[in-house]
Every structure is written in structure tokens, then in C-alpha cells.
Amino acid sequence: xxxxxxxxxxxxxxxxxxxxxxxxxxxxxxxxxxxxxxxxxxxxxxxxxxxxxxxxxxxxxxxxxxxxxxxxxxxxxxxxxxxxxxxxxxxxxxxxxxxxxxxxxxxxxxxxxxxxxxxxxxxxxxxxxxxxxxxxxxxxxxxxxxxxxxxxxxxxxxxxxxxxxxxxxxxxxxxxxxxxxxxxxxxxxxxxxxxxxxxxxxxxxxxxxxxxxxxxxxxxxxxxxxxxxxxxxxxxxxxxxxxxxxxxxxxxxxxxxxxxxxxxxxxxxxxxxxxxxxxxxxx
Numbered sequence: 001x002x003x004x005x006x007x008x009x010x011x012x013x014x015x016x017x018x019x020x021x022x023x024x025x026x027x028x029x030x031x032x033x034x035x036x037x038x039x040x041x042x043x044x045x046x047x048x049x050x051x052x053x054x055x056x057x058x059x060x061x062x063x064x065x066x067x068x069x070x071x072x073x074x075x076x077x078x079x080x081x082x083x084x085x086x087x088x089x090x091x092x093x094x095x096x097x098x099x100x101x102x103x104x105x106x107x108x109x110x111x112x113x114x115x116x117x118x119x120x121x122x123x124x125x126x127x128x129x130x131x132x133x134x135x136x137x138x139x140x141x142x143x144x145x146x147x148x149x150x151x152x153x154x155x156x157x158x159x160x161x162x163x164x165x166x167x168x169x170x171x172x173x174x175x176x177x178x179x180x181x182x183x184x185x186x187x188x189x190x191x192x193x194x195x196x197x198x199x200x201x202x203x204x205x206x207x208x209x210x211x212x213x214x215x216x217x218x219x220x221x222x223x224x225x226x227x228x229x230x231x232x233x234x235x236x237x238x239x240x241x242x243x244x245x246x247x248x249x250x251x252x253x254x255x256x257x258x259x260x261x262x263x264x265x266x267x268x269x270x271x272x273x274x275x276x277x278x279x280x281x282x283x
Contacts, residue, residue, distance in 0.1 A: 008257075029282065033275050041071040056271055063090065140266045154225055158183070161183040164207045200220070212242065226255040239259050243258075
């Protein structure tokens with residue numbers, strides 16, 4: 001079977017062109033979208049992610065404010081910083097880079113961010129509205145995956161979608177967004193006993209388990225669409241996903257590569273959410 005490679009970088013660039021135009025229109029009306037990112041500690045991966053977000057802001061004309069705090073920052077000090085940003089008129093979106101040091105309660109941090117500036121889509125208000133199908137900030141990775149499917153002309157309605165992973169960042173919202181687009185959704189996770197039986201029923205398989213190359217051809221139904229959210233290092237220290245791409249690709253009708261699949265979309269949808277927040281100032 002000839003498989004369609006879902007090019008996340010290309011689709012991301014197409015969406016960013018539209019975002020850039022919206023930013024220019026807002027600036028012409030006296031509004032510069034602004035994103036504040038708080039980085040606590042010295043986690044190497046977090047620094048890389050934040051640098052990529054800053055780069056995207058610069059390319060699109062979005063004002064970017066980076067606040068770096070030491071590893072031993074107290075929860076009280078971090079919450080105070082967030083509250084200041086909640087009141088800052090030049091800031092439309094607030095993102096606190098996860099994970100946080102162990103002395104800080106992540107949920108308390110998320111709940112302190114104003115729902116009006118919750119461009120990660122993690123606040124309980126945002127999650128509740130998403131579950132109800134109401135307009136809100138959608139979590140960036142699941143939203144980006146829906147855009148990948150849309151731009152690749154992959155029909156979701158009526159399909160059986162299987163999501164492996166139940167994190168509140170990817171798995172749970174991913175299933176809900178697929179459901180809202182009329183897919184029949186099955187969630188699988190670490191306690192699922194008949195995982196291979198479940199995945200072999202999937203027309204669309206979304207894999208977000210954090211285990212390098214775990215999903216092999218045996219898990220894939222002939223002609224399935226496979227979306228790989230994983231970002232791991234293999235035995236040769238090369239970037240790879242949760243799906244064993246080489247063994248799976250021939251059985252799929254469409255598949256995302258790693259890197260260059262889901263990854264570019266996450267930051268793009270963060271930029272999208274920030275601009276949507278800024279647009280509320282026009283009302």
C-alpha cells in the first residue's frame with residue numbers, strides 16, 4: 001500500500017502564513033499580540049521548547065516576554081508572577097513551561113492563570129468548555145492533530161479512532177475532539193489488557209505513550225491512519241516516535257513522521273491561540 005506522509009512542517013507553515021496575516025492586521029489596528037512564557041529551573045528539554053516558541057513569536061510578529069526563574073523558586077513567588085501577568089494589558093497569553101520543580105503544585109499554577117489568557121488550554125474552565133463543545137482555547141497538540149487530519153483531507157466522521165494514552169495534555173482531549181467530529185472513540189492506556197486487539201480495529205490510531213517504537217506492524221489495521229505523538233531517542237540516540245515507522249508505514253494509508261509530523265503543529269497552535277486571545281480586544 002502506498003502511504004501518504006502527513007507533512008506537519010508543511011501544514012504548519014501554511015497555517016502560520018494565515019496567522020502572520022492576522023497579526024499584521026491586528027498591529028495595523030494598534031494591537032500587538034503578546035505571549036508570556038515562564039521557565040522555572042534548568043530542564044534542558046524545556047529550554048529547547050521555549051527557544052522554539054520565542055523563535056516562532058519573532059517570525060510571526062508576536063511580542064514575546066520570557067521570564068526565567070531559578071530552580072528553587074517558591075510556589076508563592078511563581079503564583080505572584082502569574083497574577084501580575086494576568087493583569088498585564090500587553091500580554092494576551094500566558095504559558096508556564098512544564099514540568100515544574102517538585103516544590104510547586106502544577107495544578108495550582110494552571111488554575112492561577114486567567115482563563116482569558118490560558119493559551120495552553122489546560123485551565124479547568126477551558127477543559128470544561130472543550131468537553132461541552134463550546135468555544136475556548138483548545139490544547140495545542142490535539143488541536144494541531146485535528147488540523148493535520150483536516151489539511152490532509154482525512155475524513156474523521158464515522159471512523160473508529162483509537163487513542164493510546166490518557167494524559168490531560170494529549171490523550172483525553174484528543175479523544176474528545178475526535179468525538180466532536182463524529183468519530184467513534186476508544187481510549188487505551190497502560191492498564192488495557194487487549195491492546196493489540198483494540199488497535200487492530202482502528203481506522204485512525206493516535207499514539208501518545210512515550211515508549212520508543214512500541215507500536216509495530218502487528219498493532220496496525222491495513223489502511224489505517226497513524227498519528228505518532230511520541231518524541232523519544234532510539235538506541236542510536238536518533239529522534240523517533242512511539243511508532244516503529246519503518247515496520248508500520250507499508251500498512252498505513254497515511255502516517256506522521258517523527259520528527260516533522262505532530263511536533264511543528266503544537267507551537268503553531270499556541271501562536272494561533274495567542275492571536276485569538278488578542279482579537280478579543282477588538283470587541
